[in-house]
Amino acid sequence: MKFRFLLSLFLFSSYLIGDIKVYSTVDDNHITINEAINFKVIAEGSKGFPQLDISQVADFSVISGPSQNSSFQWINGEMSSSKILSWTLIPKKVGNLRIPKMSVRVDGKKYTLSPIKITVIKSPVYSQKGKKKQGRQNKETGPPEIFLKAESDKTEAFQGEQITVYYKLYTRVKLRQYSVEKKPQGVGFWQEELYAPKQPILRDTRVEGVQYRVATLYKMAIFPTTNGDLLLDPMVLNCTVEIPGKSRFSPFFDDFFSDSFFGRTKSLVVQSQSLELKVHPIPDVGKPLNYTGAVGRFTLDSYVDTSVVEANQAITFTVELKGTGNIKLFDMSPPEFPQTLEIFNPKAFFKKDEFRDDITGVKRWEYIIIPRKAGRYFIPQQELTYFNPQSEEWESSSTEVISLTILPSKHISDQPTGLTKEEIALLEQDIRYIHTKPMRLKPVERRLISLTFIWANMLGLLLFASPKLVEAFRTNLNGDSGISRAKRALRKANRQLKKVTNHSDFETISRQIYEYFGNKLNIPSVGLDSQQVQSILSEQISSDLVNEIVKIIEQCEQGQFTPESQEINAMELARTASLVLSKIDRKL
Amino acid sequence: MIAERIRILIIIMFPVFLMPQSSYIDSLFIKANQEYSAQNFASASNMYHHIMNQGYGHADLFYNMGNAYYHLAQLGDAIWAYEKGLQLNPRDGDLRFNLKVANARMIDRVEAPDSFVLLDMYRSIKYGFSSRQWLDLIGILVLISGLLFIVSKYVMISFEKILRKITWTLLGIALVSLLVFFDQYYELSKREEAIVVSNKVDVYSAPTNLSSLVFVMHEGTKLKVTNNQPPWIEVELIDGKKGWVTTELIREL
Numbered sequence: 142m143k144f145r146f147l148l149s150l151f152l153f154s155s156y157l158i159g160d161i162k163v164y165s166t167v168d169d170n171h172i173t174i175n176e177a178i179n180f181k182v183i184a185e186g187s188k189g190f191p192q193l194d195i196s197q198v199a200d201f202s203v204i205s206g207p208s209q210n211s212s213f214q215w216i217n218g219e220m221s222s223s224k225i226l227s228w229t230l231i232p233k234k235v236g237n238l239r240i241p242k243m244s245v246r247v248d249g250k251k252y253t254l255s256p257i258k259i260t261v262i263k264s265p266v267y268s269q270k271g272k273k274k275q276g277r278q279n280k281e282t283g284p285p286e287i288f289l290k291a292e293s294d295k296t297e298a299f300q301g302e303q304i305t306v307y308y309k310l311y312t313r314v315k316l317r318q319y320s321v322e323k324k325p326q327g328v329g330f331w332q333e334e335l336y337a338p339k340q341p342i343l344r345d346t347r348v349e350g351v352q353y354r355v356a357t358l359y360k361m362a363i364f365p366t367t368n369g370d371l372l373l374d375p376m377v378l379n380c381t382v383e384i385p386g387k388s389r390f391s392p393f394f395d396d397f398f399s400d401s402f403f404g405r406t407k408s409l410v411v412q413s414q415s416l417e418l419k420v421h422p423i424p425d426v427g428k429p430l431n432y433t434g435a436v437g438r439f440t441l442d443s444y445v446d447t448s449v450v451e452a453n454q455a456i457t458f459t460v461e462l463k464g465t466g467n468i469k470l471f472d473m474s475p476p477e478f479p480q481t482l483e484i485f486n487p488k489a490f491f492k493k494d495e496f497r498d499d500i501t502g503v504k505r506w507e508y509i510i511i512p513r514k515a516g517r518y519f520i521p522q523q524e525l526t527y528f529n530p531q532s533e534e535w536e537s538s539s540t541e542v543i544s545l546t547i548l549p550s551k552h553i554s555d556q557p558t559g560l561t562k563e564e565i566a567l568l569e570q571d572i573r574y575i576h577t578k579p580m581r582l583k584p585v586e587r588r589l590i591s592l593t594f595i596w597a598n599m600l601g602l603l604l605f606a607s608p609k610l611v612e613a614f615r616t617n618l619n620g621d622s623g624i625s626r627a628k629r630a631l632r633k634a635n636r637q638l639k640k641v642t643n644h645s646d647f648e649t650i651s652r653q654i655y656e657y658f659g660n661k662l663n664i665p666s667v668g669l670d671s672q673q674v675q676s677i678l679s680e681q682i683s684s685d686l687v688n689e690i691v692k693i694i695e696q697c698e699q700g701q702f703t704p705e706s707q708e709i710n711a712m713e714l715a716r717t718a719s720l721v722l723s724k725i726d727r728k729l
Numbered sequence: 730m731i732a733e734r735i736r737i738l739i740i741i742m743f744p745v746f747l748m749p750q751s752s753y754i755d756s757l758f759i760k761a762n763q764e765y766s767a768q769n770f771a772s773a774s775n776m777y778h779h780i781m782n783q784g785y786g787h788a789d790l791f792y793n794m795g796n797a798y799y800h801l802a803q804l805g806d807a808i809w810a811y812e813k814g815l816q817l818n819p820r821d822g823d824l825r826f827n828l829k830v831a832n833a834r835m836i837d838r839v840e841a842p843d844s845f846v847l848l849d850m851y852r853s854i855k856y857g858f859s860s861r862q863w864l865d866l867i868g869i870l871v872l873i874s875g876l877l878f879i880v881s882k883y884v885m886i887s888f889e890k891i892l893r894k895i896t897w898t899l900l901g902i903a904l905v906s907l908l909v910f911f912d913q914y915y916e917l918s919k920r921e922e923a924i925v926v927s928n929k930v931d932v933y934s935a936p937t938n939l940s941s942l943v944f945v946m947h948e949g950t951k952l953k954v955t956n957n958q959p960p961w962i963e964v965e966l967i968d969g970k971k972g973w974v975t976t977e978l979i980r981e982l
Binding site: 579 | 755762765780785792796797827831874
């Protein structure tokens with residue numbers, strides 16, 4: 142048991158201003174690089190906690206803290222209280238380090254903390270090469286009781302190539318428990334934690350002649366995403382170890398107590414070293430244009446659940462990528478499907494092979510394909526080109542061309558492409574139901590012109606004509622009106638003249654002529670003579686015709702008295718008369 | 730002799746009396762509708778077809794027939810029946826709707842070249858009525874204007890001027906309708922249309938299988954028949970593509 146662990150070293154400078162006393166302490170000022178110190182700032186008699194900026198401490202990094210603590214004490218009947226802030230710090234480098242002079246505020250007043258010197262030495266065993274004998278640098282330290290070592294399977298890698306990092310805890314003391322304070326981190330990596338048993342298995346080992354027990358606490362795969370010299374920050378553990386208590390107890394009980402839970406424990410912060418890695422860029426020679434960043438060894442495969450379906454029935458098309466490498470870090474572009482296939486966004490699955498340190502797994506994309514039209518289609522092959530870091534060459538894996546046979550659908554729902562919005566809306570709709578209203582079916586009407594047309598037109602035209610028809614009808618009823626008499630004068634005269642069958646019936650002829658003129662000119666026919674006829678007609682028609690009719694009238698008059706003297710008989714005269722009257726009628 | 734003449738006149742004027750006993754047909758129609766309701770679309774379509782072959786025609790008959798064909802997945806025949814029904818009643822909403830639904834499921838999209846807006850309007854008015862409907866409309870217009878004429882002359886003499894104006898306007902519309910009718914009738918008498926009823930039709934550049942394939946048509950496409958040379962006919966699509974097909978693959982409207 143070394144005194145420095147028992148000793149709490151107080152390096153303090155105190156200022157008594159009123160009742161408040163402010164000072165800082167560390168639990169140890171002589172440590173190895175992988176050990177931590179507890180830095181405390183104590184304010185006695187203050188009301189509030191001290192306030193300070195810990196980032197002024199440049200030589201150490203903060204693992205945890207600040208944690209606040211209040212304590213009360215009665216000394217000689219007087220109560221004193223103190224407020225404590227504490228941090229766990231780890232050194233950043235080897236050498237004589239110091240916690241600088243810092244100013245701190247307590248209850249609104251400024252105090253100054255004096256600097257603290259801390260000596261940090263190299264840990265003899267876990268240094269990367271580990272060639273030096275332990276205990277040479279510092280006789281007091283000897284081989285460390287416990288240390289954490291980071292190991293990697295390679296120190297040089299290609300960008301995207303997996304590097305497996307192991308964190309091994311070596312211990313000479315009994316480890317009660319540990320917790321991870323800080324996981325290793327680095328810029329320019331993609332990290333994936335690998336499987337490690339929850340309960341680390343301890344094995345016996347010898348490190349430079351010293352007996353240790355070792356356990357792999359943490360494993361991870363890192364994939365450099367950039368190239369160059371990359372640094373992986375250390376991992377920090379918080380361990381609780383037993384203090385072997387030989388000096389306290391009699392040898393008789395020693396084994397019993399040191400093995401049991403009566404044994405005293407102490408808490409240690411253990412830090413690993415940082416890892417330096419050299420990452421080479423992927424060679425440009427042979428790099429395909431569509432390279433998506435695959436590094437490792439992969440096989441690509443694709444298949445469909447069925448290759449012969451009816452249109453509109455779903456097909457599951459699966460692309461499967463198997464292999465080892467940065468499988469999670471790159472994606473596959475979907476194959477170029479034929480336009481007539483409807484493709485739904487793929488579901489992607491990833492199944493990791495948990496128990497292998499090389500990231501290995503199966504990545505699967507499931508596409509649902511719905512062919513809309515019958516026919517034969519091909520899903521073109523897909524190719525993945527990857528860089529194989531082992532052979533340092535470009536390799537590729539490709540799928541086979543898949544042929545699909547789509548049969549015509551038994552249902553009408555072939556959805557053509559290039560639909561308008563209205564048509565898509567219509568596709569969702571069903572047709573309307575049939576008309577079931579009973580009705581009288583009629584033979585197909587071949588004739589263009591319907592009865593409606595005939596009747597409506599006839600009636601309509603009749604209506605237009607009706608005023609004229611009504612008038613004509615009225616005229617007919619009271620037939621002696623002058624106009625109708627005039628219209629029918631010739632017909633009446635002609636009819637009567639035809640009835641002349643007697644050779645000497647000259648009287649009828651003359652009477653008919655007078656009646657004709659009476660009717661035609663709307664004058665009384667009784668008392669007309671040839672002179673009157675001549676005078677009336679001469680105003681309206683040519684004298685030849687007038688003379689002719691006058692001559693006929695005279696012949697008639699002569700014939701009435703001396704029928705024998707006439708050279709023409711009455712029948713012939715009647716015919717001549719009707720001819721002449723017709724001529725006259727046209728002129729009047 | 731006179732009695733005979735009167736009979737003929739009556740037959741011409743009221744052909745209802747000439748109707749053969751059609752109760753059988755009517756009951757067949759009802760039966761077909763029942764078959765349709767019972768999802769027996771094949772037998773329903775056969776019955777509708779039978780009624781049609783007996784020389785009967787009605788927009789509803791073709792409508793129901795089209796529905797039956799539709800359910801039988803005979804898209805081309807369904808479209809044919811709807812088109813046929815629309816010839817009889819161009820403004821039937823159900824027919825138009827179902828035709829649209831059926832057309833939306835067609836594989837071919839034949840785009841008609843854009844035409845002048847006013848011309849489209851005129852065409853839609855022109856084919857908004859069948860030829861018979863146009864003529865009936867004209868008859869009714871003439872009748873109404875005749876009645877108005879009488880009213881203006883004898884009944885409402887004080888409104889004579891206005892009524893006369895309306896009368897002449899109606900007569901003017903009747904005259905325009907007559908012109909539209911003649912236009913439509915002339916176009917229809919020239920035009921022969923058909924619907925593709927086969928699932929897939931190869932259209933050749935000449936009336937022989939040995940000629941080159943011009944394009945491929947699918948069920949339901951409407952065609953114009955431009956030439957006939959049995960068993961081949963020349964068809965034209967509304968976008969202007971032309972070619973020869975065999976008659977059994979299409980169904981003339």
